[in-house]
Amino acid sequence: MTVRKYLVLAGVAVFATVGDSLLARGMKGLGNVEISLPNLSGLLLAILNPWVAFGILLLLAFFSCYIAALSWADLTYVLPATSLGYVLVALVAHFGFHEVISWTRWLGIGLIATGVGFVAAGPSITPSHHGEIPDIPSGTVFPEAKS
Amino acid sequence: MSDLYAWAAIGVISLASTAGDVLLSYSMKRVGDVGELWKRGGAPAVAGRVLTTPTFALGLLAMAVAFYSLLFGLSWGNLSLVAPASASLTFVFNAVAARIFLHERVGRRRWLAALLVAAGVALMAI
Numbered sequence: 001m002t003v004r005k006y007l008v009l010a011g012v013a014v015f016a017t018v019g020d021s022l023l024a025r026g027m028k029g030l031g032n033v034e035i036s037l038p039n040l041s042g043l044l045l046a047i048l049n050p051w052v053a054f055g056i057l058l059l060l061a062f063f064s065c066y067i068a069a070l071s072w073a074d075l076t077y078v079l080p081a082t083s084l085g086y087v088l089v090a091l092v093a094h095f096g097f098h099e100v101i102s103w104t105r106w107l108g109i110g111l112i113a114t115g116v117g118f119v120a121a122g123p124s125i126t127p128s129h130h131g132e133i134p135d136i137p138s139g140t141v142f143p144e145a146k147s
Numbered sequence: 148m149s150d151l152y153a154w155a156a157i158g159v160i161s162l163a164s165t166a167g168d169v170l171l172s173y174s175m176k177r178v179g180d181v182g183e184l185w186k187r188g189g190a191p192a193v194a195g196r197v198l199t200t201p202t203f204a205l206g207l208l209a210m211a212v213a214f215y216s217l218l219f220g221l222s223w224g225n226l227s228l229v230a231p232a233s234a235s236l237t238f239v240f241n242a243v244a245a246r247i248f249l250h251e252r253v254g255r256r257r258w259l260a261a262l263l264v265a266a267g268v269a270l271m272a273i
Contacts, residue, residue: 004182067197070175072182075168075245076257079238083264086271108270115263118256126252 001124005072009081011065017085019058026051073124080116087112153224156216160229161236163213168237169244170206176249177202231272235265 026049046052069078087109093099101109178184178196185193197203220229242261245251253261 067171067175068181070172071178072180074251075172075249076242076251076253076261079168079241080260080264083268086268090271102273104270104273108267111263111267111270115260115267118260118263122254122256
C-alpha cells in the first residue's frame with residue numbers, strides 16, 4: 001500500500017458522501033418530483049440544477065476511485081472504507097456546524113471506525129485459494145495491451 | 148402490508164448491490180492494477196480494458212437494479228428504515244459473497260469488521 005493508494009481510498013469515502021449530500025440538497029430544492037413518463041423532462045432537467053450537476057460529478061469521481069481501488073485491493077478491504085464518509089460527515093457537522101449528535105450516532109461512529117481500523121491493519125489483498133482469478137505479477141504486458 | 152413490501156425491497160436492494168459489488172470487483176481483478184495500466188497506456192488503455200470486460204457491464208446493470216429498487220423501496224417504506232437496513236445488510240452479504248465467489252480470505256478480522264460497520268451504519272441512522 002502506497003500513499004497514492006491511501007489517497008484513492010480517501011477519495012472513495014469523501015466523494016461518495018459529499019456527492020450524495022449535494023444531490024440530496026439539489027433534489028430538495030426541486031420539490032416532490034413524481035417518477036412517471038410525463039415528468040421525465042422534469043427529471044432530466046434536474047441535472048441543470050448546479051447542486052445536482054456537481055453531485056453527479058463527484059459521484060463519477062467516487063466510482064472511478066472505487067473501481068481503481070478494486071483493481072488492487074480485496075472487496076472486503078475497500079467496502080469498509082466507503083462507510084468512513086458517514087463518520088466524516090458527522091464529525092464535520094459536529095465540529096464545523098455545531099450540530100448536536102445523539103449518543104447512538106456517536107456509538108455508530110465508534111463501531112464504524114473500529115471496523116475500518118480492524119480491516120486497515122490487515123493485508124489489502126489476500127491470495128485466492130482456488131486460483132480462479134490469476135495472480136498476475138505487476139508489470140506484465142498483455143498481448144492486447146501491446147497492439 | 149407496506150412493511151412487507153419495504154422489507155422485500157430491502158432484500159432486493161441488498162442482493163442486487165452485493166451482486167454488483169462482486170461483479171465489479173471480479174472485473175477489476177481481471178483488468179489488473181489500473182495504476183500500472185495507466186503508466187503503460189494512459190487513460191485510453193484503462194478505459195478500453197475496463198469497458199471490454201463483459202462482467203463489468205453486468206456489474207453496472209446490477210447496480211442500476213439496486214438503485215431503482217431503492218427508489219421504489221423509498222416509496223413503500225421510510226428513508227430511515229430502507230436506506231440503513233439495506234446498507235447494513237449489503238456489508239454482511241458482501242463478506243459472505245466475497246468469500247464464496249471471489250475466494251477472498253475473509254478471516255476473523257474482516258468478519259468482525261463487516262459486522263461492526265453494519266451495526267455502526269444502522270446506529271447512525273437512528
